[in-house]
Amino acid sequence: MAVSSNLSSSAGVNHIPPQFGQADASMPRSVLFCRSTLQCGHFILAGIPRGICHCNPRPAPMQAGTGTAVAHSCKAACMIAGMTNRLIRPRRLRRNSILRDLLADHSLGTCDFVLPVFVRAGEGIRHPILSMPGQYQYSPDVLLEELSEWASMGLRSVLLFGVVDPGEKDEEGSHAHDPDNAVCSTLRMVKRAGLELLLMTDLCYCEYTSHGHCGPLAGAEKAGRRRARGGKSADAANPPTVDNDATIHRLAQQAVIHSQAGADVVAPSGMMDHAVGTIREALDEANFTDRAIMSYSVKYASSYYGPFREAAESPPQFGDRKSYQMDFRRTAAEAVREANIDVAEGADIVMVKPGMPYLDVLSRVSASVPVPTAVYQVSGEYAMLKSAAAAGWIEEKPCVLEAMHAFKRAGASFIISYYTMEMIEWLNA
Numbered sequence: 001m002a003v004s005s006n007l008s009s010s011a012g013v014n015h016i017p018p019q020f021g022q023a024d025a026s027m028p029r030s031v032l033f034c035r036s037t038l039q040c041g042h043f044i045l046a047g048i049p050r051g052i053c054h055c056n057p058r059p060a061p062m063q064a065g066t067g068t069a070v071a072h073s074c075k076a077a078c079m080i081a082g083m084t085n086r087l088i089r090p091r092r093l094r095r096n097s098i099l100r101d102l103l104a105d106h107s108l109g110t111c112d113f114v115l116p117v118f119v120r121a122g123e124g125i126r127h128p129i130l131s132m133p134g135q136y137q138y139s140p141d142v143l144l145e146e147l148s149e150w151a152s153m154g155l156r157s158v159l160l161f162g163v164v165d166p167g168e169k170d171e172e173g174s175h176a177h178d179p180d181n182a183v184c185s186t187l188r189m190v191k192r193a194g195l196e197l198l199l200m201t202d203l204c205y206c207e208y209t210s211h212g213h214c215g216p217l218a219g220a221e222k223a224g225r226r227r228a229r230g231g232k233s234a235d236a237a238n239p240p241t242v243d244n245d246a247t248i249h250r251l252a253q254q255a256v257i258h259s260q261a262g263a264d265v266v267a268p269s270g271m272m273d274h275a276v277g278t279i280r281e282a283l284d285e286a287n288f289t290d291r292a293i294m295s296y297s298v299k300y301a302s303s304y305y306g307p308f309r310e311a312a313e314s315p316p317q318f319g320d321r322k323s324y325q326m327d328f329r330r331t332a333a334e335a336v337r338e339a340n341i342d343v344a345e346g347a348d349i350v351m352v353k354p355g356m357p358y359l360d361v362l363s364r365v366s367a368s369v370p371v372p373t374a375v376y377q378v379s380g381e382y383a384m385l386k387s388a389a390a391a392g393w394i395e396e397k398p399c400v401l402e403a404m405h406a407f408k409r410a411g412a413s414f415i416i417s418y419y420t421m422e423m424i425e426w427l428n429a
């Protein structure tokens with residue numbers, strides 16, 4: 001039988017016995033193959049009673065069988081385990097909590113979290129969001145009280161979203177530019193109160209437009225929308241969509257208005273091409289060179305946003321957002337491209353949204369850009385964890401902690417989450 005002659009050097013060890021080696025297409029069927037999901041192709045000769053492949057998160061027993069002999073550079077651990085000379089035992093470093101803490105590669109702190117909050121005009125409002133237990137729409141006065149208390153508990157950063165009464169909405173989302181709207185009022189109130197909070201604001205129009213899309217509609221598509229309302233005559237090749245270039249100039253105005261009111265970081269969320277560059281230029285022209293842009297660079301057209309749309313009262317009144325938000329059927333290469341475009345235009349922070357279903361994307365993006373990468377654990381993720389915990393199906397705190405560590409492990413610099421206050425409480429306990 002052929003056994004790879006360069007096995008020892010490729011594995012970086014020199015004590016692999018000759019009967020262990022890489023699979024070879026010409027092998028007889030009497031060898032034992034690793035049958036694990038990785039199909040790593042590791043094998044040991046028949047006659048050795050037990051073999052364990054450690055190439056996987058869970059060691060997989062090697063079994064007799066044909067398997068697919070995959071050319072693969074073996075790891076020493078796989079080759080040695082199952083032998084009489086059991087040098088490598090990864091469990092040694094998990095033996096007690098001190099060792100585990102010592103070796104943890106990442107940790108969570110209270111400053112790693114940003115709390116998204118919803119604010120609407122009025123007074124004394126604390127309106128529960130049914131699909132997001134524990135989350136509310138607040139009027140600026142009530143939100144100021146809450147923020148004051150949360151800051152004293154350790155909250156460092158918030159991301160403000162405006163909620164608008166239907167009577168204030170129009171085709172262009174004009175109310176977003178009212179310097180006295182709920183978001184701007186809250187910014188001024190928090191700054192005046194001297195709270196030590198980093199104030200981030202969402203820049204978009206879906207909360208402000210009568211049609212619920214993220215900017216004014218493209219002129220030609222308005223007709224399409226009328227046809228869509230009319231039913232079957234809608235043009236499938238030209239669905240109504242947002243006017244990109246009109247929107248980015250409006251976003252730039254919104255960014256300046258928010259900065260004038262006290263925003264420290266503005267966060268364009270509409271996935272409009274060249275929004276970041278246009279906003280940067282406008283901020284610099286208005287002498288806000290020190291205000292940072294956190295771009296929702298990688299935002300998928302996700303069904304996990306459902307509860308948010310109740311919270312922000314912003315569902316699209318027709319169609320969907322697939323002509324501007326990203327298609328999750330494409331590879332992470334598109335995400336990396338989007339993020340790099342934003343970085344080139346001046347984004348100080350890029351974001352991946354949603355979180356948990358897109359950890360692969362988060363990992364790729366964070367490894368590819370020279371700026372911090374944020375992740376947004378979205379409303380649907382929060383609602384699932386909350387509802388499963390309420391039903392007694394999962395234990396909430398350990399599951400949430402596990403999710404947060406997954407974001408960190410995948411490369412998130414910080415996490416935007418509705419669990420922020422619970423995380424602060426848990427981390428401070």
Ligand SMILES: [Zn+2]
Nearest residue numbers: 204205206214
């Ligand atoms: Zn939007």
